[in-house]
Amino acid sequence: MKTEVFSLHKRDLIVILSILLLSVIALLVFRLTAKNGGGVTVRVDGEIVAVYSFADEGKYELNGGTNILVIEDGKAYLIDADCPDKLCVKQGRISREGQTITCLPNKLTVTVYGVKNIVEI
Amino acid sequence: MRTSKKVAFLGVFTAVALILSYIESMLPTFVPVPGIKLGLANIVALFVLYRFSYREAALISLIRIVVSSMLFGFTMFPYSLAGAVLSLTGMILLKKLTKLSIITVSVAGGVLHNLGQIAVAVLVTETVGLVGYIPVLLISGTVSGVLIGVLGGLLYSKTPEFK
Numbered sequence: 084m085k086t087e088v089f090s091l092h093k094r095d096l097i098v099i100l101s102i103l104l105l106s107v108i109a110l111l112v113f114r115l116t117a118k119n120g121g122g123v124t125v126r127v128d129g130e131i132v133a134v135y136s137f138a139d140e141g142k143y144e145l146n147g148g149t150n151i152l153v154i155e156d157g158k159a160y161l162i163d164a165d166c167p168d169k170l171c172v173k174q175g176r177i178s179r180e181g182q183t184i185t186c187l188p189n190k191l192t193v194t195v196y197g198v199k200n201i202v203e204i
Numbered sequence: 205m206r207t208s209k210k211v212a213f214l215g216v217f218t219a220v221a222l223i224l225s226y227i228e229s230m231l232p233t234f235v236p237v238p239g240i241k242l243g244l245a246n247i248v249a250l251f252v253l254y255r256f257s258y259r260e261a262a263l264i265s266l267i268r269i270v271v272s273s274m275l276f277g278f279t280m281f282p283y284s285l286a287g288a289v290l291s292l293t294g295m296i297l298l299k300k301l302t303k304l305s306i307i308t309v310s311v312a313g314g315v316l317h318n319l320g321q322i323a324v325a326v327l328v329t330e331t332v333g334l335v336g337y338i339p340v341l342l343i344s345g346t347v348s349g350v351l352i353g354v355l356g357g358l359l360y361s362k363t364p365e366f367k
Contacts, residue, residue, distance in 0.1 A: 088254065088306045089357040095308040099346060102315060106342035113336055129330030183333040185325065188279050192331040 117179035120195035123159045125152070128190045135159070137178075149189045159193060160184070205366055213366060214252075214260055221248040221268040222275075229276065240344040243314060243352055249292065250310055250356035255366065258296040265292055282328065283321045290320035306360065310353030314345035 122136035127146050135143060135154055142162075143152045150171060151163040158176040161184055163169075171186035177195050184193040205213075224244040231242075245268060253261035265288045273281040294316040298309045318341035326334050 089361050091305050091307060092303075094303070095305045098304065098308050099311055099350070102311065102342060102346050106339040106346075110339040110343075113339065126329055126331055129328065181333045181336055183331055183336065185329070185331075185334065187283070187325065187329075190328055192329045192334070194331055194333040 113181075117181060118197065119157065119178055120180040120182070120197055123152075123154070123177070123193050123195050126192045126194070134196075145193075146189055146191055150186055150191055152193060159195070161186070161193070164189070209366075210256075210260075214256075214264060217248050217252055218264050218267050218271075221245040221264060222272055224248065225268060225272045226276075240341065242348045243317060246291070246310070246313060246317075246352045247356045247359065249288075250295070250306065250313070250352065251359050253292075253295060253299065254306060254356070254360045255363075258292075258300075261296070262292055282324050286320040286324040287317035288320075291317035305353075306357040307350055307353030310356060311346050311349030314349030314352065315342055316345075318342065318345040 120137070122134065122138070124131050125133040125135070125145055133143070133145065135152070137154060137157045137159070140154050140156075143154070144150075145152050145161075149165045150161050153160055153162050158178040160176040161171045161174070164171050164186055166186060166188040171184050171191075174184045177184055177193070180195055180197045182195045186192070222245075224247065228242060228244045245265075248268075249261050249265050252264055269281065269284045269288055273284070291313040295309050295313040298304055298312050304312075319338070322334055322338060322341060326332060
């Protein structure tokens with residue numbers, strides 16, 4: 084029996100706990116610093132294909148209809164997708180700067196841009 | 205061990221890894237973030253890494269990724285490959301250079317796997333905002349890494365050495 088590879092020492096706990104601690108701190112920093120965005124940019128395969136301001140409420144077909152985006156009450160979300168797992172739909176509503184909905188099968192992302200960045204985009 | 209026997213063992217482990225990948229693809233996703241998963245196939249990689257050596261672990265992982273892409277589609281191939289390369293490299297180095305437990309090595313593997321996938325996702329979609337997923341993925345990689353490490357460690361300590 085080789086139990087020595089299996090037993091947890093202090094050094095193991097230090098490594099594991101510091102990874103967790105770092106993640107929680109990063110999560111809190113991301114959460115606390117995020118501001119409400121001005122709208123969303125849609126990218127397919129890295130190319131920006133559409134930009135929607137949160138003021139333009141409505142339903143939009145993305146990427147020739149593979150994903151359906153809804154803008155409502157300063158939030159964006161996908162209500163339908165042609166991929167089997169529909170992870171992008173389950174990712175819910177995004178409204179804060181930098182938040183992203185990802186659909187990897189269609190290489191599509193929807194990212195909230197900041198109010199100040201509208202001109203640059 | 206004779207070469208023919210070793211080839212047979214590695215063939216069986218590759219098959220087991222493939223089956224675990226398939227089972228995992230049928231499990232429902234609990235958290236709606238791409239990349240969060242158990243990584244069941246990593247039990248095999250971890251076990252082979254400890255029982256044989258890094259060459260065998262790398263070979264089995266590579267074959268598993270290529271074959272499962274051929275069977276189930278190539279969409280996730282770059283993500284799986286980047287994740288596996290980073291994760292295996294990290295686990296091999298930690299096993300060789302430190303006295304960390306198999307559980308910690310597995311945690312590092314899980315975390316690095318997720319970081320590799322995020323890196324590819326940022327490159328493919330050119331959306332830097334995806335780095336926002338990193339903290340969540342680190343936590344999930346740690347949790348699944350502990351689980352896989354315990355399972356892999358049990359398997360390693362309860363089975364006799366191959367002769």
